[in-house]
Amino acid sequence: MTRQSLLIVGLLVAAFPSFAQQQKVGAPPEASNMRLVGWTDLQARSAYQPTIHRQGNRWIAYIGHHGGSDEIPTPVNPMTGKPEPNGTSIVDVTDPANPKYLRHLPGQPGKYEAGGAQMVRICDGSALPKGDRAAVYMLRTFGGEAHEIWNVANPAEPVLVTRIGGLKDTHKSWWECDTGIAFLVGGAPDWRTKRMTQIYDLSDPKNPVKIRDFGLVGQEPGATGTVPTDLHGPISTGPQGNRVYFGYGTNKGGVLQIVDREKLLKGPKEPTPANLAAPEVARLVMTPWTGAHTTFPMPKMSVAEFARDKDGAERDIVMIVNESILNECAEARQMVWFADLSIEKAPMMVSNWTVPEASGNFCQRGGRFGAHSSNESMDPVYYKKMAFIAFFNAGVRALDIRNPFQPKEVGYFIPAITEKTDKRCVKVDGQDRCKTAIQTNNVETDARGYIYIVDRANTGMHILELGGEARTVAGLK
């Protein structure tokens, strides 16, 4: 390169920082204290929830997908040679360096959020009170119209067990494997919201038993006035913790609702305002600029900083992750928040964390920038020590959360884009202006300590491991 060319490139980089930060096919990933172990392209399907499950001596990853795109509504499954609506990918990750794609289970036809099978949870039949002990059950959404349970004991040959349909939407459900109680996020036709909770007893997956419908007062049939924010998803602490934490909102009007699980399950079931209000212990109303995508409970956290304090050395913490939904920062920043619920009637935000935008000029990289979700595994390897946050074009971020009052980043990984990575566009003067960037959408961990991140823009699933300081924080060798 001539001196003159170098000067021009230098001036361009100085004048337009995004020029330097724009991802390019063939460029290496950006990483700190995290290393790529393995990768699978997930048939270039837009990915939502990964769930990793140990089945005997195998480790299987189940990945939910959004619907197809305008350009490719029904991608071809190379294993069958046929176009199939995006559904669920099933991948053997026993050897994380060589993941083996086992099966694509088609979902509801439709593009983006209107199709696919975004959500997936797994319970062993031997754990469920009335399950077939030889079975492994996969609970998944089927687009917006149904929930399904499949037996995936042979993960390459799933068998449909049950279907709960007639809905106007679905989303991020929760299933207690030890009791079978499922908090299914959906839209009952007569409710005023597209996402609320339908609680089922799925202890016998062949025979689902409806317990009740639940939501915020004002969402129930027949109500008038303001409709409270849609549910995004609940997480239950089961009979022992006796709490269900419901997160409402994605990028706006967030509400963390703290609910007494026993009162919820055993209370009067008619969806009257009084019956809906009865199990609520308290709620934390967030700023209207932020939502509550994931509400991840971490009860009884010992905080070393407070060890010598007379009160409050142990705290009940809920990590709240907002979801960014608009490209190129066309909204308020969505990030990670830590709420102290030790005194439940007075929940309080005690800290937050976000990727510094200038560290990568992320608002100019293209696509979404901001938080979306966290890992939800409560395996001891990371629980109450580290959290992994999917941050769209900023990849996955590894946080040391041992002191939730002062979360600290200890690692990150931003995957490289590929030829299959889908573009993301914004309108400028009526024309599409598109950029291609990684869109890390969801993250999950397994009991071995591997971290699985999946991409909304069709770049597949990356399997990672920690290094350096991050490994020390987790207590890994």
Next chain:
Amino acid sequence: MKRRTIVQTSLAAGLVAGMVALNLREDDPPSLSKDVPWRPTNWPFPRDAWPQGRAWRRGTLEVYVRPKLGFCGNCETGVTTDEEVDRVTDVDLLDQRFAPVNEGLAVRIGAMSGRARLYRYELPTGVMRHVEGIAVSQKCDLVIAVIAGNLLDERERTSAYRHLESSTVQDWISQALGGR
């Protein structure tokens, strides 16, 4: 004929033509008069999750418009149910206890289609009024409009819809949606 008389006659003729077009009568309110322009007013509502919109007034008719980017519940179908209008409308800015008067209907504003529904709400003085909540969409983006006034008079409603389809409003919407 004096020049002044000519001008007055022309104005009167124009007014009559406008009244005929809108089926107006002499005692009709200013909100129906073509001679009374739609005047932009300040966005009167406190800050909330969404960017401020634009407001206009003509006589007793009020129109509020703003986009809600990425808020459409189904980007493929757009707004197709009354529950969706209830959920996304800005009628709660006027009164959080608003109640529907009847079932909604499909509407089209400019190039965007969606649904509208008539609601009843209460002024701080206790007076009941009607308001129409409109939600139209383009892909995942919503445009929300609220019309307040004597909406039991179909002509007032028509007048407000004409304003929503005017270049003044449409140009602003286009700009707010990134020029689409």
